[in-house]
Amino acid sequence: MPAITVQMLIFAFTMMIKLKHSACYKRFFLLLLLAPGAFASLKAxxxxxxxxxxxSYFTPERAYIHYDKSSYSPGETIWFKAYLLAEIxxxxxxxxxxxxxxxDKGKILQHTSSPLVNGMTNGQFELPDTxxxxxxxxxxxxxxxxxxxxxFLYSKKLPVISSAPPAAGKTGADMKPALTFFPExxxxxxxxxxxIAYKAVNAFGDPVKISGIVVDEGGKFVDSIRNMHDGMGYILLTPKPNAKYTAKWKDDKKTDYTTPLPAIKPEGIVLKVAVVPGKRNFEVQVSPGAAAGTDSLHIVGTMYQHAVFNISRSQKAGxxxxSIPLESLPYGILTITVFDKNWKPLAERITYVDNNSAYARPATMEVEHWGLSHRGRNELIITLPEAAPASLSVAVTDLAxxxxxxxxxxxxxxxxxExxxxxxxxxxxFKDSSFQVQxxxxxxxxxxxxxxxxxDKLIAGELPAIRYPRDSSYISVSGKLTGIMPSSISPGSSIIVMMKQKDTEGKMLMMPITKDGRFNDPSSIFFDTARxxxxxxxxxxxxxxVQFMPDKLRVPDAGTAWRAPFAADTAGSAYxxxxAAAANAIAEKNRYKELEAVTVAAKTKSPVxxxxxxxxxGLFKGDLNAVQLDVLNDPFAKSAMDIFTYLxxxxxxxxxxxSGSSASLNWRGGAPQIYIDEMPAxxxxxxxxxxxxxxxxxAFRPPFVGGANGANGAIAIYTRRGDDVKPEPGKGMSASRxxxxxxxxxFYVPKYYSQFVAPDADKDIRTTIYWNPNIVVDPKKNQVMISFYNNDVTDAFRVVIQGMTLEGKLIHHEENME
Known part of the structure; x- marks a missing residue:
């Protein structure tokens, strides 16, 4: 296929990515697919x-998390901002x-959930002080x-520093480095x-510098092994049939090792890819025996699972x-796969395309006001040179x-x-785009x-089984009726749900029940727990x-990532x-003071x-002027027709x-507000x-300050819960959590209007000086100013700025203030 055709297909792929969410996306691809000469055959x-x-149906997602700092101590809070991409x-x-x-024992301490908006969210986790x-x-x-x-799930080990003695680590044979070979x-x-590439790593997966040689079974020198970059390198080898090759090498401690190379196949193909500025050159060689089994090859390139080109060539001529031009491709991994004439995969190679399309041009940071003195005020101006709406997360920590x-x-x-x-x-x-880095x-x-x-499965038309439906809507109040036939649900069936959360006014939701017994109010998104x-x-x-929240994700098992060996950088750990120890001591002292201030007086309480x-x-508690009725222990309550007859x-x-739904209430010239479990009804x-x-x-006498409509008082009715009753399904007011x-x-950011510190004041020893996960940059201004105050001990800051535009371009800037 001429090079211009490859360029046309790559351009078409780029257009597909841009049009993916538009109505013409599938039609655009279909026109590409059926274009004359685009592919060699109907099979292709x-x-x-x-x-x-x-x-299209199985677009992968990938995540990255920005933390406020890189290590933590027991009792500290881990603040985070998550970024999520699908393709680009x-x-x-x-x-x-x-x-x-x-x-580090594989136990899930907490399973948190956060709402995603434009592929971003934030939150925190409190590391137990124990x-x-x-x-x-x-x-x-x-x-x-x-x-x-x-x-491909996101996984990261965060170091936890403490004064506890270190656990027994890997020793002896377990600490030996490993050398692995990877034929291209x-x-x-x-x-x-x-x-044949190779990589040498230690027990923690970190690179090891090695040197050595590769010899054949007769001990004859074939090629040398040398560290090209971070324990990686490659050799060039033209093996003989049935030959065996061995690497003899030394690590940085001059210890001798031997490692066999992979077995040599008598027949097959070799795929070579060369990194050239602006393009990737490839070459496919076929051994004589393999060439007899196929007269043509198909070479397919894919990015984010989309096909970006397909080349069909005869291999009889050698x-x-x-050459694959890169200028129209997005960033990411390009996979090149070689198939035989019957579309059986023979070889595969990945190569990275970095054409800077992912980056928003570098952010800049200017210190408008220096405050490195203790409790001093700092002002930073962050500027984005591109006119695009963006969300940033900014962390300022003690440099030490x-x-x-x-x-x-x-x-x-x-x-x-990926x-x-x-x-x-x-x-x-990603530090630069030099050819050496590439x-x-x-x-x-x-x-x-x-x-x-x-x-094999894809060509056979087998698609992955979807066990976990996508969370295409936010967590809201929802549920499902069980134990009934769908035919018993009429079009007018509905459910009234009264929802109450701590320290908030309750609300009443009325939701229709669908034929499959489900109900949902998409607008009732909520945090924490609710009754x-x-x-x-x-x-x-x-x-x-009624089963509430039936579609909520069940927590999967912990997996195996926690088992991975881990060696943390201990720089700055002692400081x-x-x-952290001083901060915990201050917190404990304050807790003790609070306990000292509590006066305990025992007094017998009446049932009411x-x-x-x-x-x-909340505001419903107390109030000595309220009329309190103990319905639970009132024997006459059982004979009342309804609550208003009883009152x-x-x-x-x-x-x-x-009585009943026709009852009319009047208190001082108006109707009092009715509450059921502190929710308006x-x-x-x-x-x-x-x-x-x-x-x-x-019953609260007028006026009642606990509600919006309390001018004529309020009647608060509380349904039985806990040990008081076990409601039967379908009877009265059933409850759930x-x-x-x-x-x-x-994140708490103190404001100091004076640098004077009172003698009895607690010392400010925060290690995270400032954290803001939701800094929005207005594209009309392209800059934003942040302000924060120093603590009592820090003399230099590390500032890390990360973010993403609404188009998916990424932002990163890191700078020290000293």
Whole structure:
């Protein structure tokens, strides 16, 4: 195929990425697929169609997390901002991001969930002050990501520093370095020149400098082994049939080792890819025996699972060569796969395309006001040169506690999120675009396992089973009726749910019940836990049970990433530990002071006071002028027709006429507000509650300041819960507790208007001076100013700025203030 045709196909792929979410996307691809001369045969069209269907329906997502600092001590809070991409754009299809915080024994300490907006979210995790482990594993994902290879889930080990003695680590034989060989394209073939890459690592997966030679079975020198970059390199070998080769090498401690090279295949193909500025040159060589089995080859390039080119060539005239232009491709991993004439995969090679399309031009930081003195005020101006809306996360930490500059948002979303296996110091590969860095990055491509496709299944038309549906909507109040036949659900069936959260006013939701028994209010997104009471508004559904939040993701197992060996950088650990210990001592002292200030006075409480303590909260609690009724222990309550019949004559000044849903209430010239479990309700709903399901009533005389409509007082009705009753399904007001998103806290930033410190004041020894995960940059201004105050001990800061535009371009800037 002429080079211009490859360029046309690459341009078409780029257009498909841009049009993916538009209505004409599929039609555009179909026109490309059927274009005259685009592919050699209908079979090729069928294969390309299967690849595109797979890419369209199973778009992978990848995540990166920015933390406020690189290490933590027990009792500290881990603040984070998560970024999520699908291909090269923010992952907007998934709405919920999950994190499992796993200790070094494999136990999940907490499973948190956060709402994603434009592919971003933030939150925090409080590391227990009793934690004794030396690391904490962070496993993060969307429900969609769980359907695919777990190797592509986000995983990171955070160092935890403490004064506890170190646990027994790897010693002796376990600490021996390992040398692994990787033939380019997959196999080393006899009679053909092969590039065989290698990587030497220690027990923690970090690179080891080695030197040595490769010899044949007779001990004859073949090639030398040398460290080209971070323990990686390659040899060139033209093996003989049935030959065996061995590497003899030394590590940096001059210890001798021997490692056999992979077995040599007598027949096959060799795929070579050369890194050339602006393009990738490839060559496919076929051994004589393999050439007899196929007269042509298909060479397919894919990026983010989309086919970017397909070349069909005869191999009878000798090696098949070609050049792939890169200027129209996005950033990321380009996979080149060679098939025989029957579309059986023979060889595969990955190469990295870095044409800077991922970057927003470098952000800049200017110090407008220096405040390195203790409790001094600092002002920073962050400028983005591109006119695009962006969201930034900014962390300012004490420079002396150390940091980790080996990875960032570039390396996390552009490289390691697409690879299996550990990449040492991945940020290095994005420090510049020099040819030397590109050559070193190609060594990573040669030595890291990678497979998105199972070609045999894909060509057979087998698609992955989806066990975890995508979270395409946010967590909200939802549920499902069980124990009923769908035919019993009428079009008018509905359920009333009364929802109450701590320190918030309750609200009432009325939701229709669908034919499959489900109900949902998409607008009722909530955080933390909530208590819900409900009543089904259809007598034909009596006896049914309600299951709340049936589609909420069940926590998967912890996986195996927490088992990976881990060696943390201890730079700054002693200083960090000293400040953390002092901060914990101050917190403990303040807790002790609070306990000292508490005066304990024992007093016998009446039954109605016990009920008030148990049921009421917030502004509903206390109020000595309120009329309190112990319905739970009132024997006459059982004979009342409804709650309003029971209340008649019990509250001075409250006039009640009628009964049931027709009841009318008047207190000082107006109707009092009715609350069920501190959630606003109406007469109709309150009258439907069985009096036997009520524990306590509190009537607040006008005016009631606890609600918006309290001018005429309020009637607070509390349904039985806990040990007081076990409601039967379908009877009265059944109750349940549901859990929404993990509550998101705000990072505390003190404001010091004077540098004077009172003698008895606590010392400010924060190691994270400033953290803000949601700095929005207005594209009209392209800059934003942040302000923060120093603590009492820090003399220099590390500032890390990361972010993403709404188009998916990434932002990173790191600078020290000294």
């Amino acid at each position: 069209q069928d294969i390309m169609g299967k690849i595109e269907r797979f890419a 754009a923010p992952a907007e299809a998934s709405k919920t991001f999950y994190i499992d915080w796993i200790d 934690y004794t482990g030396k690391s904490l594993t962070v496993k993060a994902y969307t429900s969609w990501m769980l359907n695919f290879d777990s190797s 394209g997959g196999d080393a073939v006899a009679g053909l020149q092969n590039k 090696p098949v060569t070609g 506690i150390g940091g980790d500059s080996t990875e960032n948002i570039f390396s996390g979303l552009m490289l390691t999120g 690879l299996k296996g550990k990449v040492f110091n991945p940020a290095y590969y 050559q070193h990055l190609d060594l990573v491509m040669l030595t890291n396992g990678w497979r998105r496709f199972n070609w 819900v009471a409900f009543k089904i508004q259809d007598k034909t559904l009596d006896g049914s049970a 960090h530990l000293r400040l 006071q016990v009920l008030d303590d148990k049921y009421s909260s 008649q004559g019990k509250v001075a000044g409250l006039q009640i006429s009628g 109406d007469v109709s709903f309150a009258s439907s509650i069985n009096v036997n399901d009520i524990a306590y009533i509190k 549901i859990e929404g998103y993990t509550a998101i806290k705000e």
